Amino acid sequence: MNIVVLVKQVPDSGAERSLRPDDRTVDRGSANNVLNEMDEYAVEEALKLQEAHGGEVTVLTMGPAQAVDSIRKALQMGPDKAVHIVDDALHGSCALATSKVLAAALRTLDPDLVLAGAESTDGRVQVMPQMLAERLGIAALTGARKLAVDGTSLTVERQTEEGYEVVTAATPAIVSVWDTINEPRYPSLKGIMAAKKKPIQTLSLADLGIAADEVGSAGATSKVVESAKRPPRQAGTKVTDEGDGGTQLVGFLAAEKFV
Numbered sequence: 001m002n003i004v005v006l007v008k009q010v011p012d013s014g015a016e017r018s019l020r021p022d023d024r025t026v027d028r029g030s031a032n033n034v035l036n037e038m039d040e041y042a043v044e045e046a047l048k049l050q051e052a053h054g055g056e057v058t059v060l061t062m063g064p065a066q067a068v069d070s071i072r073k074a075l076q077m078g079p080d081k082a083v084h085i086v087d088d089a090l091h092g093s094c095a096l097a098t099s100k101v102l103a104a105a106l107r108t109l110d111p112d113l114v115l116a117g118a119e120s121t122d123g124r125v126q127v128m129p130q131m132l133a134e135r136l137g138i139a140a141l142t143g144a145r146k147l148a149v150d151g152t153s154l155t156v157e158r159q160t161e162e163g164y165e166v167v168t169a170a171t172p173a174i175v176s177v178w179d180t181i182n183e184p185r186y187p188s189l190k191g192i193m194a195a196k197k198k199p200i201q202t203l204s205l206a207d208l209g210i211a212a213d214e215v216g217s218a219g220a221t222s223k224v225v226e227s228a229k230r231p232p233r234q235a236g237t238k239v240t241d242e243g244d245g246g247t248q249l250v251g252f253l254a255a256e257k258f259v
Helices: 037-053 065-077 095-109 128-136 189-195 245-255
Strands: 002-006 009-011 033-035 056-062 081-085 113-117 139-150 153-159 164-170 173-177 200-203
Touching: 002 037, 002 095, 009 065, 033 037, 033 065, 037 056, 037 065, 037 113, 037 139, 037 173, 056 065, 056 095, 065 081, 065 189, 065 200, 081 095, 095 128, 113 128, 128 139, 128 173, 139 164, 153 173
Parallel strands: 002 056, 002 113, 056 081, 081 200, 113 173, 139 173
Antiparallel strands: 009 033, 139 153, 153 164
16 A cells, blocks of 8 residues: 655644744744654554555655654654655645645655544644545545555544444545554664665645745635733632531532532
8 A cells, every 4th residue: 555644743742832923823943843643643553554455654744844853753663755845935824725735745646545643732623634635535534543444445433422433435545543543663773773764755835836825824814813821820719617618618619600
């Protein structure tokens, strides 16, 4: 199978994140940037399918030059090669514009299967697989906790709040996965060394036939117009029990509409 895995470099969710004051986009320059955690599960699933069915695994990302660090991290796990879409005009792109760029790159790669994490920890919009499926005219199987491949047939257990749904489709298709689908492998020393020599192809907007004004801040269909820091945590209500503690507690809960 020809498998492409979408990955993204994101600010570390365990550290403080902020927006740039000039255009209110994510300030990636001051952040500790890492490979999106959910994408590691997509990479692992691609490698498991490659081991079972053969073929090639390609990592695809769109991001600034520094995103190559996350590409290398993904390659350390075992994929064969990577494609990096990098262009200054991409800064500020909304989800719609991002899907246009990724779809153009995917057409050049012609994959049988596209895998992606169910969400990114910075945007958390969970719309990219559906947007790409619409642009490419292929099926989208989202939120998978299990994926089975039989020739050109895909069967997914789609995770829901009530349990799961069984969904099927034929390749080519795009599948997004949750962290319940597998346990990502740790890169071995051999994998880390090998990743340094694996090819990374860079593509610009011109290579994909996309004009600069169709993407970035100029072509964005949505933008952040106002932002503010989270207010500091306020002191809670302290109940001193002088024989009426229970009454005070019930009164507080009632005021907060808990009872």
